[in-house]
Structures are given as structure tokens and as C-alpha cells.
Amino acid sequence: MTIDWLALLIPPISAFIGWLTNVVAVQMMFYPVDFFGIKPFLGWQGIIPANARKLAQTSTELITEKLINLKSLFENFDADDFSSNLDSAIDELTGQILEESAAKYGGAMWDHLDEPQRLIVRGVLRAEVKLVAINIIRDMGERIEDILDLTDVVVDAAHRDRALIGQMFQRVGNVEFKFIKRSGAYFGFAFGIIQLGAWLLYPKWWVLPAFGFFVGYATNWLALKLIFEPAKPLKIGPFVVQGMFHKRQQEVAASFASLVSTDILNPDNMANRMVEGETGKVLFEIVDRRVDELIDKFRANPLSASLVPTEQWPEIRKEILERMRKEMPLPGGFLHTFAENSIDVHGELFERMSALDSESFEAVLRPPFQEDEWKLIVAGAILGCGAGVLQVVYLFGDSF
Numbered sequence: 001m002t003i004d005w006l007a008l009l010i011p012p013i014s015a016f017i018g019w020l021t022n023v024v025a026v027q028m029m030f031y032p033v034d035f036f037g038i039k040p041f042l043g044w045q046g047i048i049p050a051n052a053r054k055l056a057q058t059s060t061e062l063i064t065e066k067l068i069n070l071k072s073l074f075e076n077f078d079a080d081d082f083s084s085n086l087d088s089a090i091d092e093l094t095g096q097i098l099e100e101s102a103a104k105y106g107g108a109m110w111d112h113l114d115e116p117q118r119l120i121v122r123g124v125l126r127a128e129v130k131l132v133a134i135n136i137i138r139d140m141g142e143r144i145e146d147i148l149d150l151t152d153v154v155v156d157a158a159h160r161d162r163a164l165i166g167q168m169f170q171r172v173g174n175v176e177f178k179f180i181k182r183s184g185a186y187f188g189f190a191f192g193i194i195q196l197g198a199w200l201l202y203p204k205w206w207v208l209p210a211f212g213f214f215v216g217y218a219t220n221w222l223a224l225k226l227i228f229e230p231a232k233p234l235k236i237g238p239f240v241v242q243g244m245f246h247k248r249q250q251e252v253a254a255s256f257a258s259l260v261s262t263d264i265l266n267p268d269n270m271a272n273r274m275v276e277g278e279t280g281k282v283l284f285e286i287v288d289r290r291v292d293e294l295i296d297k298f299r300a301n302p303l304s305a306s307l308v309p310t311e312q313w314p315e316i317r318k319e320i321l322e323r324m325r326k327e328m329p330l331p332g333g334f335l336h337t338f339a340e341n342s343i344d345v346h347g348e349l350f351e352r353m354s355a356l357d358s359e360s361f362e363a364v365l366r367p368p369f370q371e372d373e374w375k376l377i378v379a380g381a382i383l384g385c386g387a388g389v390l391q392v393v394y395l396f397g398d399s400f
Helices: 001-007 009-028 050-069 079-111 115-142 150-160 163-170 174-201 207-228 249-266 267-274 277-300 302-307 310-325 334-342 345-354 358-363 366-368 373-399
Strands: 036-038 041-046 233-235 239-241
Touching: 009 163, 009 174, 009 207, 041 277, 050 150, 050 163, 050 310, 050 345, 050 366, 079 115, 079 310, 079 334, 115 334, 150 249, 150 345, 163 174, 163 249, 163 366, 174 207, 174 373, 207 373, 249 345, 267 277, 277 310, 358 373
Parallel strands: none
Antiparallel strands: 036 041, 233 239
16 A cells, blocks of 8 residues: 555656756756866766857857848948937047147147137038048948958857857747746656556566656657747647747747847947957048048148148047047947947847748757757756656665
8 A cells, every 4th residue: 555655656756857857958058157077078068158159150140141131231321311320429529639639739820719710610620520420431331241240249249258148048948948847847747647557567676767767858858849849830620739939939039139139239249349350440441541531621721721730630640540449439439329320130130030931930049959959858868767766766665
């Protein structure tokens, strides 16, 4: 009688095994962020942190190939209309040039100008600075793919914060990861009833470890299958079934768009990337050329020519370029404003992701499961087998 009562614990224990193995599997995907143990084989690093660069590259390919096409976004870009977004930056740059250059190089001539005359100079300078700004952003719009590499922005963000890609997958797949954990208990209990029947009919010591191995393996495998399959709605009698992730396409699109536009393709990251490497060279070639045009125009202007000696214009040019290089990527500056207002990253991501076909949409969350997926399933099976051994030892050890 005691043995029969203890046997009734098999289904709930099996449910616990299923839940535990799935929880461990999910945790193993994300943690630890850094390798723990003795490299290269004795230890573990979360699957996503270990493959962060590769997964970032995969996510970037999805973004750049399926979701955001910079060239098409800027086909109808109007620099003149956009220039109103730069009024604050233009005012600040105009003031800085006057304060530093006019006072420094104009000397007594600038000091003797009264306020109305200074306002005239400021107005002329501002108009020219705005024209330069319009020309620069027009050139940037035309060469947007040369000055903004989205792949570099995403990979750099992932490299700076190795937990970032994991956080992205956790937030986008939050519902699915919760399902994996809970489903382990549901499936484990169902398999436990079968296990109970097998034990009552054939109470051998190896039955529980074998079923534990099967429960740990099957609950992980089955949970992953139900998340992604079937990709399209499938009618089975009165029921319509579809993979959980595909069912939530609109919700996932909103979450993904919010996360990427806030944490990855944000104005800070894009502005900082634009001034670095090859893209920075292209950008500052544009800036140098347009500033040279501004200097040439002022050298030919009688008023400015009377204020500044000819031999000092090269120094003024150098100072203006240095200031622009320093100020352009700062928050609220030229590039930051350009990145924030010229591209609606959130809107573009949401609209295009909502319309993705099933195969392309699955690529949003599928990659982290495909990386060493078998390890998670095998780990679940081993844990399940170990739990089965403990069942034999502590529940039915006296029977053998």
C-alpha cells in the first residue's frame, strides 16, 4: 500500500522534472554572460552571449535586408524642408563662430561695431551657415549608405554591451520563454501518467531514469516545436493551430521596433558611428568641401574681408572645422538631430516587420535556438535522467 501511494507521486515529480529542465534550458541560453569554468571545454557560457557577435550580424542582416532600406528611405529626402529641425544647432554654431572668430580676428574693427551692425553680421553669417547646413544634409541624404552603416551600428552596440543581444531576445520572446518554462510542467505531468502506468506494470530500477531522460528531452524539444510550428494557421477539425511566435507577429513587431530604435539604432549610436572609420572620412569630406565654400564666400564679402586680415582665413577655417567635428555628434548637435529626425526607425521597423512572410519573421527569434540547440535538449535529458535516479533511490530504494 505504501508503494502504491508513493507511485502516485510519479506524475507530479515528472511535472517538476519537466519544469526544472525547461527553466534550466532557458537560463542556459542567457547565462552566464562570461564563460564560467576552465576553457575550452570544462564550463559554460550562455549560448546567446557566446554567439553575441554572430547573432548581432544575423539581426543586422534581417534589419538591413528586410526591414530598413536606407537608400529607399532617402529617395524623397528634402534637405530644405528638413533644415527647420536644425535651427537650434545653426543658432548655436553661429554664436560660437562670432564669439570666437570675430572677436579674435576682427579685433578693434569688431569692437567698434554697434549692436545693430553686429546683428546684421550675425544675420548674414547665420544665413550662410544655414545654407552650408542644408548643402551638407543634402549631400548626406544622397550618400546616406556611405556615411551610415547600420551593420556597424548594431555590431558596435553588441560589442560594447554583450548582454544587449540577450536582453533583446528576452524581451522580444518574453511570452515564448515563459511558455517553455510552464509547458515543461504540463508535458511532464502528461508523460508522468504514462510513466506511472509503465512503473506499475514493470517496476524495474531503470524505468524511472529512462522515463526521466525521455521527459527532459521531450519537454524541451516539444516546447520549441510549439513555439515556431506550424508557421501558418492550420485547421484541425474545429481547431486552428499556429506556432505561438507567429500568432504574436503584431505584438512582436511592436516590441522589436521599440527595443531596436531605443537601445540599438538610436540617435547617439548612429551619430557616433557616422564620425568613425570609413564613414567618418566620407562625412568629413563633405563637411570640408562645404566649409571651404563658406570661407571662400566670406573672403569675397567686403564686410567680412574688412574685419579679418587675409592671412588669418586659413586659421579661421581650421577652427571652424575643428569645432564642427567636435560638436556634430553631441546630443542636440547636427548629426544627432539628423539621425533622430531624418529616419523614423521605430515606424519603419514596425510597419515592415508586421508585413513579413512567415519564414522571414521566424528569423527574428529562431537564431538563438538554432545555436547549440541540441546542447539544451541533451542537458534537459541528462537532468531528467538524474532526477529519475533520485526517484528510484529515495522513493523505491527499499524495493531493490
